[in-house]
Amino acid sequence: MIEGMRMDLKKSRYMNFDELYLYCYFVAGTVGLMSVPVMGISPESKATIESVYNAALALGIANQLTNILRDVGEDARRGRIYLPQDELAQAGLSDQDVFDGKVTDKWRNFMKSQIKRAKMFFGKAEKGVTELNQASRWPVWAALLLYRQILDEIEANDYDNFTKRAYVSKTKKLVALPIAFGRSLVSPSSRKLPILGKA
Template sequence: MLQLSRLQNYPQTASSFVSCEEAYEYCRTITAKYSKTFYLGTLLMPREKREAIWAIYVWCRRTDELVDGPEAVNTTPETLDNWERDLESVFAGQPIANPDVALVDSLNRFPLDIQPFRDMIAGQRMDLYRSRYETFEDLKLYCYRVAGTVGLMSGAVMGLQAPTNPAPWDKNNQSDAVPIEEAVALGIANQLTNILRDVGEDRGRGRIYLPLEDLERFNYSEKELFDGVIDDRWRSLMKFEIERARKYYDMAESGIRSLHPDARWPVWSALMLYKGILDVIEANDYDVFNNRAYVPTLRKMRYLPVAWLRAQVL
C-alpha cells in the first residue's frame, strides 16, 4: 500500500519502485485529496488522459511543496537545481521516486515537452526570493511559470481536433500543436483565482501577490491588507482583480473548441468550476481574510450539464 500521508520527493532504488498501476493510483488519490474541483473535471476524461493529468498534477504539487510545503524552510536554490536534474532523468525514462513511474509512462503516451516543466521550477525560484510584485506584468510572468505551464502540459495530453482533409501545402495546419495562448490563459486565470482566494493565507507567509501598483491605485496599503481591512477601497480592488481574471477565462474559452472532442467537456467543466470561485468571493462580500471561497458540491454538479452543452455547441 502506498503511503499517502505526504508526497515522496526522495530518491529510491530501481528495485523499490511501485508498479505503474500503483503509481497512477497514488497520483489519483493525491489529486482527489488536494484539488477536489480539478479532480472532478478529470473524471470526465478517457482513462488514459485522466491518468496522465493526475501524474502531471502530482509532479506539479511536489514541485510547489518544495517552496510552500512543510519542509520548505530547507529549500535552497541548489534544491531546485537538483529537482531540475531529477526532471531531466524522468524525461530520459529514469524515475527517481514512485510518482515518477506514472509520469514516465505518460511521457511514453503523450508528446509532453520538458520546457514547461522547467519553467514551473523557475516559478518556484521566484518564490524563494520574491514576496511582492510591483506590477501586473511582473505577476503575469510568475502566473505563467507556476500555472500557465500547466495549461501547456495538459494541452499536450488533451490533444487537438484534427482538421478535415488538410491540404499538404497548408502552412497554417498545426494539428500537432497546442493552442498556446489559450492554454496559458487558462492557467493564468486559475492562478489569479488562487491568488484572490488565498490572500488571507498568503499574508500569513508574509506574501502579497496582488500587484502593489493595484494597491496604490485604490489607495489601499500593505498594512491594511495584513490587518484584513475590508472597506469600499478593498471591494473596489477585488472587483478590479476579479474582472481581470475573468478576461483570462474568456480568452481560454475561445480555445476549447480546438481541443479533441473527448477533452472539451472536462475542460469546460474544470473552467466553470474554478471560475465559480470568483462568484463565491463576491457572494462573501470579498472577505478572503476570514472565509475561504469554495464552490459547494451541489453547485458543482449543476455546472456539469451546462459544461456538456457548451462542449457540444461552442
C-alpha cells in the same frame, strides 16, 4: 515551472501586473501549455495552433489569478502578498491594509478590478476549449466553469477573502457538470458559443 517554484522561495511581493503575470506564467501558464499535446487538438479544428496554445496559457493564468484572489488572507498570514503593489497603491491601499484584513470600500473596488481581469483571462481561455479533441473538452470545460465560480463566491462573500475561503458548493459543482458536458459536444466547425459571465 520550476523557475516559478524558485520565485516562491525568494519573492513575496510583485511590483506590478507584469511581474505577477510572469509568475503566473511560470507556475500555471506552463501547465496549460504542456496540457495541449496531452489533450490533443481536434482534427476538425480550423484554429491556428498558436491560438489554441494562447487559450491554454490564458486558462493557466486565469486559474492562478483565481488562486491568488481566493488565498489573500492565507498568504498574508504567511507574510506574502501576490497582488500588484502599484495597483494596491492606486486604490489607496497598502501592505498593512492587507495584513489587517478589513473589508472596506477601497478593498471592494480593488477586488472588483482584480476579479474583472481574471474573468477576462477565462474569456480568452473559452475560445480554445472547443478546439480540443472531443474526449478532452468535458473535463477542461468543467475545470474552467468551476474555477471561474470561485470568483463569483468571492463576490458573494462581499469580497472578504481575508477570513472566508471562497469555494464552490457540491450542489453548484453538480449543476456545472452537465453544462460543461453540453459545451463539450459543440464541435469546432459548429462553434458559435456565447461567453457567459457566470456558469
